[in-house]
Amino acid sequence: MSDLVAIAYPDVATAQQVAGNLGDAVKQHLIELEDVVVVERRQDGKVKLHQPSMAGIGAAGGALWGGLIGLIFFVPLFGMALGAAAGAASGALADHGVDDKFMKQLGEELEPGNAALILLIRKVTADKILPEIKVPGTVIQTSLSDETEQQLKDALAAAGRQ
Incomplete structure (x- = not known):
């Protein structure tokens, strides 16, 4: 079962920066994501969804596995290329996750100019x-346990003091 986490940020650039940082955590196998979306509430009140590409993350994982398989069969470069292509394709084609209608409703609750990062973990x-x-950010919704949600809130608050 996956957990939903929505964290508010003061602007879309900050939310996108955090989404980009998640790519490193995925590569280090600290987190596995089903979906990542940045929801922006523009100054005019309109809500826009930004869906960062998971293809790059899929390509990195595919290249690793392809390289290992290639080493076994003594053609590592071909294996890495094939693995990266397969990983990128699977990352690009995977469009399941958080419901767009839900994300737009959440975006309507943001102050104009603010953004939120929505993760399906x-x-x-x-x-x-x-x-x-x-x-730093503000947790606006999760499906985490109370204890884990509090740990996340504490970590986001501590980030602002560093």
Whole structure:
């Protein structure tokens, strides 16, 4: 079962920065994501969804596995290229996750100019990823346990003091 986490930020650039930072955490296997979306509430009140590409993350994982398979069969470069292509394709084609209608409703609740990062988390190593949070934000909705949600809130608050 996946967990939903929505974190508000003061602007879309900050939310996109955090989404970009998640790519590193995925590569380090600290978190597995099903979906990542940045919801922006523009100054005119309109809500826009930004869906960062998971293809790059899929390509990195595919290249790793392709390289390992290639080493076994003594053609590592071909294996890496094939694995990267397969990983990128699977990342690009995967469009399941958080419902767009829900995200737009959440966006309507944001102040104009603000943004939120919505994550559908398949698996996370909380004790390793929480200390890595560097950008403060506000938890606006989760399906996490009360204890884990409080740890996330504390980590986001501590990021603002660093």
